[in-house]
Amino acid sequence: MKKRQQLQLFVRSLFLQTGWNYTKFQNLGLAFAMWPVLARLYRNDKDALPSVLNRYLEVFNTQPYMASFCLGTFARQEELIAQANTLTEFNERITEWGGLKRALSITAASIGDRLFWGTLKPFTLLVALVIWLVMGVNFFDIPLSQNPNLGKVLAAAAAAFCVFNGVALFVRWQGLRLSYESDGAHCYGLTCFHWNETIYHAKKWGLISTILTILLGFYCYLKAFSPLQIHFLTRAVLVISFIMISFIARRLRIPTMYLYLGAVVVLNLVCYF
Amino acid sequence: MTPEIALLCFVAALLELDTTYAGQFQLSRGIMAGPLLSLITGDWMAGVQVGVFSELLFADISPLGGFLPPSTTICCAISLALYAAGIPLHLAFFIAVIGSILVAHVEKWMRKTRVKSLARWEQRVLQKPNYINRVILKNLLTSFLMNFLLLSFYIWAGIQLLTQLVPLVPHRADIACQFAYMAVPWLGLAALLPEFRFKRK
Numbered sequence: 006m007k008k009r010q011q012l013q014l015f016v017r018s019l020f021l022q023t024g025w026n027y028t029k030f031q032n033l034g035l036a037f038a039m040w041p042v043l044a045r046l047y048r049n050d051k052d053a054l055p056s057v058l059n060r061y062l063e064v065f066n067t068q069p070y071m072a073s074f075c076l077g078t079f080a081r082q083e084e085l086i087a088q089a090n091t092l093t094e095f096n097e098r099i100t101e102w103g104g105l106k107r108a109l110s111i112t113a114a115s116i117g118d119r120l121f122w123g124t125l126k127p128f129t130l131l132v133a134l135v136i137w138l139v140m141g142v143n144f145f146d147i148p149l150s151q152n153p154n155l156g157k158v159l160a161a162a163a164a165a166f167c168v169f170n171g172v173a174l175f176v177r178w179q180g181l182r183l184s185y186e187s188d189g190a191h192c193y194g195l196t197c198f199h200w201n202e203t204i205y206h207a208k209k210w211g212l213i214s215t216i217l218t219i220l221l222g223f224y225c226y227l228k229a230f231s232p233l234q235i236h237f238l239t240r241a242v243l244v245i246s247f248i249m250i251s252f253i254a255r256r257l258r259i260p261t262m263y264l265y266l267g268a269v270v271v272l273n274l275v276c277y278f
Numbered sequence: 279m280t281p282e283i284a285l286l287c288f289v290a291a292l293l294e295l296d297t298t299y300a301g302q303f304q305l306s307r308g309i310m311a312g313p314l315l316s317l318i319t320g321d322w323m324a325g326v327q328v329g330v331f332s333e334l335l336f337a338d339i340s341p342l343g344g345f346l347p348p349s350t351t352i353c354c355a356i357s358l359a360l361y362a363a364g365i366p367l368h369l370a371f372f373i374a375v376i377g378s379i380l381v382a383h384v385e386k387w388m389r390k391t392r393v394k395s396l397a398r399w400e401q402r403v404l405q406k407p408n409y410i411n412r413v414i415l416k417n418l419l420t421s422f423l424m425n426f427l428l429l430s431f432y433i434w435a436g437i438q439l440l441t442q443l444v445p446l447v448p449h450r451a452d453i454a455c456q457f458a459y460m461a462v463p464w465l466g467l468a469a470l471l472p473e474f475r476f477k478r479k
Contacts, residue, residue: 022298024417026392027344033396036403037414044407055404062400066343069302122340126304127473130333133309137326144327147460149367151323158313158322162329169304208476215470222467247461251468255338261469262335262348262375265462269372272454 006077006185013041014076014181021072030066038072042080046087057083060102067110068117073177075109077184078193109193116200124207125172129165131214136161138221145226219248279434283359286318287433290355291426297349298341299421308333308350315354319362328357328371331459334466335375338473346385348378352429359433365440366452368459373440377432384428388421 017038024033039061047054067075082102089095137144140157176198183194191197223244230237254264293314296306304310312329316322332353339347353374360370402409 019301020299020414020418022302023300023414023421024392025298025344025389026396027389028393028396030344033399033410033413033417037410040407040410054407058404058407058410062403118340118342122342123473126307126340127337127470129304130307130309130337131470134330137330142323142326144323144330145463146323146327147368147456149321149323149327152321153323153326155322158316158326162310162313165307165309166304173302173304205476208474211474212471212476215467215474219467222463243460244464247464248468251465252471254465255469255472261338261465262379264465265335265458266375268458268461269455272457273451276450276454 006182011181015178018072018076021069029064032062032065035065036061038076046083065110068114070121070173070176071113071117073180074113074184074194077181078109081185119204124204124211125169128211129169131218132168133161133165134218136164138225143225286315286355286359287426287429290351290429291422293351294349294425295422299418306351308354311351312354315358319358324361324367328354331462334463337466338469346382348382352381353378355429356433360436363437365444368456371459372455373436381428
């Protein structure tokens with residue numbers, strides 16, 4: 006894949022979800038991302054463009070960070086379609102393209118949801134929380150303590166930003182190239198990464214980091230009090246109760262935001278009666 | 279509305295585009311948006327706190343399929359704007375959580391409404407393929423304007439209402455809201471544990 010084409014696809018893939026709708030999902034974004042490739046391939050056959058674009062305006066939905074694997078494959082497949090010599094060959098390639106579009110979008114979405122939403126996003130949140138707590142930015146303090154150093158405030162956010170985007174941009178950029186250069190034997194670039202192993206290790210580290218963050222948070226929340234003080238005991242009991250309530254709510258599949266809104270109502274009632 | 283709050287709404291509406299519409303560099307996450315927006319209001323600690331709390335509160339809801347979690351950027355922007363107007367942070371946060379749920383519903387409505395224009399857009403794109411660039415630009419601008427206007431109105435109405443109501447809020451209700459606010463990080467952190475559940479290799 007030429008660098009210029011890769012860059013065009015990469016930049017346009019950032020707008021894949023613009024125009025998301027409940028009928029055809031990311032179809033507008035897909036057509037927008039693929040437009041330069043299609044315009045180049047069919048510049049001598051402008052009459053063919055509407056039927057080609059029509060294929061891209063059909064239903065399409067995948068995970069945005071993993072979409073590059075679909076886009077690279079589509080670019081390669083479209084070249085093969087444009088080079089078809091006979092009508093039978095053309096029809097066969099169109100049918101193959103349709104099957105690939107369905108299969109790849111589902112597979113990429115499944116991997117992307119587990120890796121980016123299920124693992125990397127909460128993990129980078131923990132990275133920021135640990136950095137803030139270690140640098141003495143105690144966000145548990147209510148009422149608020151004095152404004153900390155601006156550098157400390159931005160450092161943790163920047164670290165989380167760099168970790169997430171380091172992985173996301175790498176996958177987005179490499180996904181385009183690998184999927185364009187690979188064939189069905191390599192699952193169009195998807196098997197070039199060890200997804201399951203990466204997710205397994207990231208989840209393991211995520212679990213360890215969550216436990217560490219809770220312990221560190223517990224320490225920061227209670228460090229101002231001596232263990233024999235009533236405030237220390239009250240706070241410790243409260244924190245443990247909140248954690249237990251959260252576990253029970255999770256088992257009952259109640260999202261934390263409803264738990265918070267419910268807590269406001271229940272606590273108001275408790276305070277009154 | 280002060281120029282400071284208008285600027286806050288403008289920046290928040292821009293950051294909100296990062297949630298789904300453009301880029302998805304995660305600048306719209308609470309831990310990024312909170313400190314960034316607090317640069318406008320000047321209270322960085324409040325920015326960090328609402329950023330962390332809003333992100334932990336919505337951490338167990340992922341944007342899988344077509345599902346839309348409430349926006350942490352909107353939550354941070356409303357909390358910080360109300361706090362800058364003198365509303366206690368625990369009350370501002372409660373109003374902001376409701377606001378971000380409402381904005382998520384508006385976004386769902388926008389996505390449903392877009393279906394009505396879809397056939398027309400597709401027709402135009404097939405006639406003139408370059409039109410796809412205009413469709414994308416139009417959707418970006420519509421979303422930005424919608425978020426900016428919605429946020430400005432919600433914050434303006436919130437300030438007008440709460441400055442009248444806060445002095446009337448009984449002390450007990452204030453304590454109850456503060457207590458629930460205090461619980462947020464612990465509820466959120468504990469909810470993260472099952473997120474990292476993994477099967478043995």
